[in-house]
Amino acid sequence: MGGRNRSRTQRKHFKQNRDNVWKRPKPDSEQNQQDNYTATEENGNPKQSWEPLVFQNPAFEEYYKEQGIVAPEEWDTFINCLRSALPAAFRINSSTPFYKDIRMQLESDFMKSLQAEGSDGNEREAIRPLPWYPNNLAWHSEFSRKQLRKNQTLERFHGFLKLQNEIGNITRQEAVSMVPPLFLDVRPDHFVLDMCAAPGSKTFQLLEMIHQLTESSSLPAGMVVANDVDIQRCNLLIHQTKRMCTANLIVTTHEAQHFPGCQSRSINASDAGNVKKPDISQLLFDRVLCDVPCSGDGTLRKAPDIWRKWNPGMGNGLHGLQIQIAMRGLALLKVGGRMVYSTCSMNPIENEAVVAEILRRCKGAVELVDVSTELPMLVRRPGLKKWKVRDKGSWFSSYKDVPENRRAAFVPCMFPSGRTFQETSEQDHSVDTSPENYENGIQSEDDHDEEVSTLPLDRCMRIVPHDQNTGAFFIAVLHKHSALPAVESKSTKRTQQSSSMQVQKETGVAIEDKTIADIDVDAVIDDQVSGADISVPAAPSGGSLQDGDAAEASLDSDPSVASGKNAAEGMNPSNTNKSTPETVGEKRKLPTQGRWVGLDPVLFYKEETVISRIKEFYGIKDSFPFLGHLVTRNSDTSHVKRIYYVSNAVKEVLGLNFLAGQQLKIASVGLKMFERQTSKEGTSSPCSFRISSEGLPLILPYITKQILYASPVDFNHLLQYKSIKFADFTDAEFRNKASELSLGCCIVVLNKENQAPPDHHQVDSDAVAIGCWRGKNSVSVMVTAIDCQEMLERLSINSAKESSPLLSVEAVDEALETLTNYTETEEATPMV
Numbered sequence: 001m002g003g004r005n006r007s008r009t010q011r012k013h014f015k016q017n018r019d020n021v022w023k024r025p026k027p028d029s030e031q032n033q034q035d036n037y038t039a040t041e042e043n044g045n046p047k048q049s050w051e052p053l054v055f056q057n058p059a060f061e062e063y064y065k066e067q068g069i070v071a072p073e074e075w076d077t078f079i080n081c082l083r084s085a086l087p088a089a090f091r092i093n094s095s096t097p098f099y100k101d102i103r104m105q106l107e108s109d110f111m112k113s114l115q116a117e118g119s120d121g122n123e124r125e126a127i128r129p130l131p132w133y134p135n136n137l138a139w140h141s142e143f144s145r146k147q148l149r150k151n152q153t154l155e156r157f158h159g160f161l162k163l164q165n166e167i168g169n170i171t172r173q174e175a176v177s178m179v180p181p182l183f184l185d186v187r188p189d190h191f192v193l194d195m196c197a198a199p200g201s202k203t204f205q206l207l208e209m210i211h212q213l214t215e216s217s218s219l220p221a222g223m224v225v226a227n228d229v230d231i232q233r234c235n236l237l238i239h240q241t242k243r244m245c246t247a248n249l250i251v252t253t254h255e256a257q258h259f260p261g262c263q264s265r266s267i268n269a270s271d272a273g274n275v276k277k278p279d280i281s282q283l284l285f286d287r288v289l290c291d292v293p294c295s296g297d298g299t300l301r302k303a304p305d306i307w308r309k310w311n312p313g314m315g316n317g318l319h320g321l322q323i324q325i326a327m328r329g330l331a332l333l334k335v336g337g338r339m340v341y342s343t344c345s346m347n348p349i350e351n352e353a354v355v356a357e358i359l360r361r362c363k364g365a366v367e368l369v370d371v372s373t374e375l376p377m378l379v380r381r382p383g384l385k386k387w388k389v390r391d392k393g394s395w396f397s398s399y400k401d402v403p404e405n406r407r408a409a410f411v412p413c414m415f416p417s418g419r420t421f422q423e424t425s426e427q428d429h430s431v432d433t434s435p436e437n438y439e440n441g442i443q444s445e446d447d448h449d450e451e452v453s454t455l456p457l458d459r460c461m462r463i464v465p466h467d468q469n470t471g472a473f474f475i476a477v478l479h480k481h482s483a484l485p486a487v488e489s490k491s492t493k494r495t496q497q498s499s500s501m502q503v504q505k506e507t508g509v510a511i512e513d514k515t516i517a518d519i520d521v522d523a524v525i526d527d528q529v530s531g532a533d534i535s536v537p538a539a540p541s542g543g544s545l546q547d548g549d550a551a552e553a554s555l556d557s558d559p560s561v562a563s564g565k566n567a568a569e570g571m572n573p574s575n576t577n578k579s580t581p582e583t584v585g586e587k588r589k590l591p592t593q594g595r596w597v598g599l600d601p602v603l604f605y606k607e608e609t610v611i612s613r614i615k616e617f618y619g620i621k622d623s624f625p626f627l628g629h630l631v632t633r634n635s636d637t638s639h640v641k642r643i644y645y646v647s648n649a650v651k652e653v654l655g656l657n658f659l660a661g662q663q664l665k666i667a668s669v670g671l672k673m674f675e676r677q678t679s680k681e682g683t684s685s686p687c688s689f690r691i692s693s694e695g696l697p698l699i700l701p702y703i704t705k706q707i708l709y710a711s712p713v714d715f716n717h718l719l720q721y722k723s724i725k726f727a728d729f730t731d732a733e734f735r736n737k738a739s740e741l742s743l744g745c746c747i748v749v750l751n752k753e754n755q756a757p758p759d760h761h762q763v764d765s766d767a768v769a770i771g772c773w774r775g776k777n778s779v780s781v782m783v784t785a786i787d788c789q790e791m792l793e794r795l796s797i798n799s800a801k802e803s804s805p806l807l808s809v810e811a812v813d814e815a816l817e818t819l820t821n822y823t824e825t826e827e828a829t830p831m832v
């Protein structure tokens with residue numbers, strides 16, 4: 001069950017960007033060509049010529065040999081492993097009602113049958129659970145896509161993966177990418193910020209953690225804010241997380257380094273449309289995931305294109321942004337909270353150097369946590385304490401080695417000691433071994449040639465490919481002990497001093513918990529001062545740096561320069577006093593979300609008449625919390641098509657956001673609960689809103705009307721034939737009850753034991769139920785064809801208690817085809 005319907009805005013982009021990763025490529029298709037060749041780009045346009053993939057890069061090899069990323073005797077194993085294809089890995093989504101069945105199918109069916117198939121004298125298991133992932137929920141498969149098509153058993157497995165992936169019961173994800181959320185120690189009551197979240201595989205894990213232990217009919221106290229600067233990538237994330245059917249997620253699209261603090265500027269809710277004063281006064285988080293944009297060389301096995309693109313400037317160019325994002329994450333972290341910093345790069349400049357700098361800036365307020373006893377089965381290596389910086393043809397061990405004409409391209413914090421030119425010169429003359437300097441990492445054990453950090457960077461973790469046959473990853477776990485000090489960067493000291501004084505003067509609020517050097521002062525003013533002259537983070541200009549895009553960072557870029565802030569872009573002109581909304585779009589007026597242009601507004605839905613009609617039609621009990629939990633994305637409330645449901649925590653944050661002047665740029669929020677029926681038959685129903693399949697599990701135990709209990713035979717028939725005339729139901733009572741219902745949406749519940757339906761008007765929260773349409777003479781299902789297929793299969797497995805023949809690849813392809821047609825043509829219309 002669940003939310004597989006795509007919104008129109010997402011669909012186009014999604015179609016272009018996301019294949020079913022398990023889908024078989026057509027022979028000689030374009031996809032096949034891309035497996036062997038890679039397109040090159042010129043001025044952003046794809047060139048028609050194809051370059052063969054290369055699996056080597058002398059600069060890469062020289063760089064990592066010099067950095068001592070692995071011992072010299074391991075080098076060949078390391079590099080050969082990087083050149084080999086990455087085995088597949090996937091996760092079972094623990095929030096799916098069938099997760100135990102899927103796990104059992106893998107453990108007791110596929111593990112054995114595939115082992116027999118794939119033995120070939122090979123002792124390794126064909127598929128196996130990842131030993132460090134809890135509860136056998138993550139799996140590794142030795143098979144390549146080609147092999148998956150090799151024979152019948154593999155085809156069956158392939159079909160299984162494809163279907164489960166499409167349904168949302170499993171997610172394909174690189175094994176190492178599953179690690180960072182596991183170190184965050186997320187609990188269901190936590191507020192979690194995922195700063196650079198798209199395409200959302202880690203967000204999905206975080207949501208599962210929030211929802212663990214919570215029944216489908218109740219909501220956890222915590223929530224996740226998933227943010228990404230790139231709105232198109234946000235759309236992928238929204239699609240991925242839709243499968244989670246959660247009311248506890250807000251998707252935002254900000255530059256993470258300028259993520260707003262949402263400090264409530266007033267307790268007077270006049271401009272928030274009578275929004276109740278929220279219980280929180282600032283948006284701070286218990287957990288922050290900082291999975292920053294990086295050069296991505298840890299993904300070489302999956303994206304061999306990086307061999308050709310890689311150069312040392314990629315890491316150098318990202319270092320400054322990575323520090324800014326991490327510092328903003330720490331500022332938004334509650335005291336006592338945990339943040340995980342991670343990259344899919346092996347480069348110390350993007351990893352240890354960033355962690356060292358944030359520790360220095362935080363001056364003991366933040367600790368690098370020793371997690372060596374957590375996830376003991378995960379093989380990892382300690383972080384480096386010394387490294388070098390590469391410039392065109394030169395290696396620098398210390399900032400003092402950087403020639404004057406190259407100093408603009410480097411910053412001291414790229415080096416292990418983090419010392420400036422002046423400090424390194426002074427240090428050469430007097431070595432200060434005081435504990436204070438040790439703590440701040442200022443003093444180092446260097447001799448004249450090589451700096452060694454005294455910070456406990458060995459607590460960082462580097463996962464290298466040949467240890468566990470994976471990709472590479474870097475992870476650091478940070479704990480915030482106390483509020484961050486106001487750190488001043490020397491280069492910007494003077495301007496920032498005056499700016500910070502200005503902030504304090506204007507707001508009367510001392511800047512606490514924020515480092516002046518890395519957070520721009522405008523954003524602080526933005527947090528504190530009402531409305532006027534607000535500086536807005538830049539909208540992405542032609543794509544942001546991410547895995548695989550790292551070539552954009554040039555060797556010459558100055559990492560000390562903060563990424564530019566484009567004050568006008570993306571902002572609602574009505575707030576700038578410079579232009580009027582009419583000037584924004586000549587032909588079609590763009591939607592506005594408070595201050596943000598181009599995003600639909602987020603509004604609490606309070607149409608009493610509509611809400612009462614819905615409650616009355618479905619007999620929704622008063623104990624189901626409606627007040628303040630319904631949200632729409634249409635300011636014309638009389639034409640609302642979809643009504644979303646938000647959890648208590650999300651409701652609080654939305655309330656705060658209104659009071660804070662709508663600082664959050666919200667791309668998506670809430671769980672689609674009710675959808676307006678626009679078809680002719682739909683409008684003739686007493687209630688024009690149907691319950692969406694995403695929202696059904698949550699509201700099911702509170703519904704007392706429009707419910708039908710179907711025998712297993714009739715339930716199966718409905719799933720199989722999608723629409724059945726009253727006369728064709730086998731159960732006479734079902735027939736009668738169906739004809740007695742009001743025209744419109746109804747819920748058909750599987751009466752598993754085929755007993756008399758309960759007369760207490762309450763459906764169990766674990767009941768198997770589907771949304772249907774009670775038409776004039778028939779009942780029709782309102783779930784996708786592929787959901788019907790999946791449910792049929794699960795029910796047959798469960799009832800027979802033995803493995804029934806799984807769907808053939810052809811049947812899955814057919815179901816996927818139907819799904820595509822369904823989503824392309826009609827989204828919310830009953831299939832009558």
Ligand SMILES: C[S@@+](CC[C@H](N)C(=O)[O-])C[C@H]1O[C@@H](n2cnc3c(N)ncnc32)[C@H](O)[C@@H]1O
Nearest residue numbers: 196197199200201202229255256291293544546
């Ligand atoms: C390594 S990927 C994140 C992967 C993601 N955490 C996951 O597990 O699916 C980095 C992401 O950072 C985003 N990004 C780049 N610059 C950013 C910025 N300044 N603020 C926020 N996101 C940014 C990119 O669009 C990209 O989606």
